[in-house]
Amino acid sequence: MLFKLAFRNILRNRRRSVMSIGAIAVGAIAMVLFGGFVALIILGVQTDTVRRAGHLAIYRNGFFTFGSGNPAAWGMQGYRDVLEMVRADPVLAPMTVVATPTVALFGIAGNFEVEASRTFIGTGVVPHDRDLMRRWNPYALPYGTMVPTGLDDGDITKGVVGTGLARILGLCEALKLSDCPPAQVKEKSDVPVVADIAALADSEKSANAEPPDTRPHIDLLAATAGGAPNVISMVVTRADRQGVKELDDASVIMHFDLAQQLLYGRGEKRAIAIVLQLTETADMPAAKARVNALIKARGLDLEVRDFIEIAPFYGQVLGMFGAIFTFIAAIMGVIVLFTVVNTMGMSVMERTAEIGTARAIGLRRSGIRRQFLLEGWILGAIGATVGIVLALGIAVLVNHAGLTWLPPGQSAPSPLAVKIDGMWKLHGGIWIGLMVMTTLAAIIPANRAAKLPVVDALRHV
Amino acid sequence: MTDAPAVRLHDVEKTYEEEGLRVTALAGITADIPRGRFVMIVGPSGSGKSTLLNLIGCIDRPTRGTVEVAGQAIAALSDDRLTDFRARAVGFVFQNFNLFPVLSAYENVEYPLLLLGLTAKERRERTMAMLEQVGLAEQARQRPNQLSGGQKQRVAIARALVKGPSLVLADEPTANLDSANGAAIIALMREVQRQHATSFVFSTHDPQLMSHADETFTLKDGKLVGHHMAEAA
Numbered sequence: 001m002l003f004k005l006a007f008r009n010i011l012r013n014r015r016r017s018v019m020s021i022g023a024i025a026v027g028a029i030a031m032v033l034f035g036g037f038v039a040l041i042i043l044g045v046q047t048d049t050v051r052r053a054g055h056l057a058i059y060r061n062g063f064f065t066f067g068s069g070n071p072a073a074w075g076m077q078g079y080r081d082v083l084e085m086v087r088a089d090p091v092l093a094p095m096t097v098v099a100t101p102t103v104a105l106f107g108i109a110g111n112f113e114v115e116a117s118r119t120f121i122g123t124g125v126v127p128h129d130r131d132l133m134r135r136w137n138p139y140a141l142p143y144g145t146m147v148p149t150g151l152d153d154g155d156i157t158k159g160v161v162g163t164g165l166a167r168i169l170g171l172c173e174a175l176k177l178s179d180c181p182p183a184q185v186k187e188k189s190d191v192p193v194v195a196d197i198a199a200l201a202d203s204e205k206s207a208n209a210e211p212p213d214t215r216p217h218i219d220l221l222a223a224t225a226g227g228a229p230n231v232i233s234m235v236v237t238r239a240d241r242q243g244v245k246e247l248d249d250a251s252v253i254m255h256f257d258l259a260q261q262l263l264y265g266r267g268e269k270r271a272i273a274i275v276l277q278l279t280e281t282a283d284m285p286a287a288k289a290r291v292n293a294l295i296k297a298r299g300l301d302l303e304v305r306d307f308i309e310i311a312p313f314y315g316q317v318l319g320m321f322g323a324i325f326t327f328i329a330a331i332m333g334v335i336v337l338f339t340v341v342n343t344m345g346m347s348v349m350e351r352t353a354e355i356g357t358a359r360a361i362g363l364r365r366s367g368i369r370r371q372f373l374l375e376g377w378i379l380g381a382i383g384a385t386v387g388i389v390l391a392l393g394i395a396v397l398v399n400h401a402g403l404t405w406l407p408p409g410q411s412a413p414s415p416l417a418v419k420i421d422g423m424w425k426l427h428g429g430i431w432i433g434l435m436v437m438t439t440l441a442a443i444i445p446a447n448r449a450a451k452l453p454v455v456d457a458l459r460h461v
Numbered sequence: 462m463t464d465a466p467a468v469r470l471h472d473v474e475k476t477y478e479e480e481g482l483r484v485t486a487l488a489g490i491t492a493d494i495p496r497g498r499f500v501m502i503v504g505p506s507g508s509g510k511s512t513l514l515n516l517i518g519c520i521d522r523p524t525r526g527t528v529e530v531a532g533q534a535i536a537a538l539s540d541d542r543l544t545d546f547r548a549r550a551v552g553f554v555f556q557n558f559n560l561f562p563v564l565s566a567y568e569n570v571e572y573p574l575l576l577l578g579l580t581a582k583e584r585r586e587r588t589m590a591m592l593e594q595v596g597l598a599e600q601a602r603q604r605p606n607q608l609s610g611g612q613k614q615r616v617a618i619a620r621a622l623v624k625g626p627s628l629v630l631a632d633e634p635t636a637n638l639d640s641a642n643g644a645a646i647i648a649l650m651r652e653v654q655r656q657h658a659t660s661f662v663f664s665t666h667d668p669q670l671m672s673h674a675d676e677t678f679t680l681k682d683g684k685l686v687g688h689h690m691a692e693a694a
Binding site: 354 | 515518541545548549555557559563564571575576577620
């Protein structure tokens with residue numbers, strides 16, 4: 001009877017109830033759509049980060065804090081043993097997709113045919129490992145997989161540069177880049193440094209005694225771990241747009257062996273890091289703990305970092321969208337709160353005589369309070385359910401509309417989509433949150449109704 | 462306790478504060494209303510009839526004096542206990558019927574039984590019996606807005622009586638009815654009062670209805686100025 005009475009009272013003033021339910025539903029729609037959109041962005045950023053950096057990276061102890069300024073000095077001796085240790089471990093192996101070594105370096109990239117040079121930030125990778133990493137997509141995101149590295153396991157001379165660097169080094173035409181102005185031909189200058197680098201590169205080529213290569217190439221100059229200058233030539237197979245201009249103007253991805261040659265010359269070859277990509281991000285804490293245990297057990301001077309530490313951007317994205325979602329939820333909550341307080345307040349006023357009658361007949365104050373709280377709860381239940389159902393419908397339409405947008409830090413447009421599947425926790429949370437909010441909103445009018453003196457309530461017209 | 466009157470009032474006073482002024486609605490009322498009687502409280506508007514009914518009905522408390530209903534001193538009861546007491550022992554029939562508009566006639570009559578925690582079967586049997594007694598079994602599913610004024614008041618009477626209270630209070634129950642319906646309602650109330658042996662106390666300012674009463678109490682300016690017992694009683 002209590003439920004029946006509450007439900008019928010809600011239907012009594014349909015227009016007002018529809019307005020309240022509408023406000024609650026709009027709140028639910030906003031939170032479901034934004035929550036689904038944000039979830040997809042966060043998973044997208046995570047996927048992109050894990051494809052590029054893996055889940056875990058093992059460094060020489062101290063590299064993460066001090067080594068980025070001079071990576072060559074922080075090379076990992078015996079990295080092959082570490083790699084083997086990780087790959088052969090019975091705990092890590094089932095969790096791991098890829099365990100691969102990597103080298104980080106920087107120096108000067110030059111195309112001396114057009115007398116252009118630019119500092120570069122380089123990464124040496126094992127091509128087939130990186131291609132495997134780029135296919136990681138456990139959330140089945142609509143972004144598909146990243147294009148392969150463009151490198152070749154069998155040809156260590158190949159490399160890929162950022163489009164900005166290609167433009168600066170006058171490779172637009174050779175790489176057939178669109179939206180890329182032709183290189184500005186400079187008058188021959190007698191800049192001694194450039195001439196010296198050219199001579200150094202030429203001497204490197206003559207030393208290797210290779211036949212002339214007509215493919216576009218650049219020369220990379222870097223200091224070896226011992227401090228001596230070293231130059232190698234790299235064939236540029238492709239230019240990839242990077243999301244950040246600074247990186248686009250400096251990025252060089254090259255074969256791991258080529259990077260080792262540049263960084264270590266004829267000395268002992270090292271890796272800067274061993275990168276682990278896992279099947280599931282959820283395994284990351286367990287995998288990290290296992291790696292730490294292995295390091296400790298073998299007394300290695302290594303440290304392991306996860307991608308949240310390596311790529312703080314991910315944490316920043318998480319924090320930013322979390323704050324925005326909280327802000328939106330708070331606004332929606334306040335709107336719902338005031339709407340329901342207003343609706344229930346009007347209801348109490350209109351039904352004052354009925355409240356008096358119920359009290360006179362023998363309904364306790366708590367019964368009156370329960371009655372109005374139940375009405376608030378029902379309003380919330382209907383509004384939240386309608387809102388979530390509508391939001392899911394809208395999400396399906398949006399997901400099939402083929403809309404795109406350019407996320408910050410990305411180089412290519414992404415589908416504008418709303419994540420629906422696997423979001424039951426968010427949807428359930430929104431439903432329960434709105435229930436709580438509407439029930440809380442009903443407390444004030446319910447208390448007012450419960451405290452009405454019976455005689456005064458009966459006199460009310 | 463069994464010999465106690467339906468209502469015992471001793472030196473009852475009720476005052477209100479209105480805009481800073483102290484208004485005396487009732488003063489020095491002392492009276493016993495015997496059990497199983499059909500009692501009227503008469504008097505002009507503002508004489509304190511409704512205030513007295515509110516006190517007898519345990520929905521208000523006196524400023525001074527004591528009120529006992531069915532042997533129970535209401536001053537001793539907390540709000541919840543007093544509410545529970547009303548749920549068991551007191552039925553109300555209001556001038557404006559005061560039916561719940563969202564409930565059917567059946568549900569309105571059933572409502573007090575829900576508060577007593579009766580089983581569905583008991584509720585159904587007692588509700589239908591009561592509706593039949595007031596001649597509204599056919600209209601059981603109708604909402605109040607589908608009933609005439611007389612029918613609404615019959616539902617209200619059924620609602621007041623369905624729980625078998627020891628006391629039924631009716632505040633001007635015929636005021637919103639035409640004379641024919643008013644007479645019919647009084648006749649019905651008289652009939653069910655006799656059948657259920659319930660104490661009925663109702664207020665009116667219609668002198669024509671006084672002939673139906675076993676006892677009549679007359680109020681004027683908040684004071685009891687007359688007590689008349691019918692000869693037949």
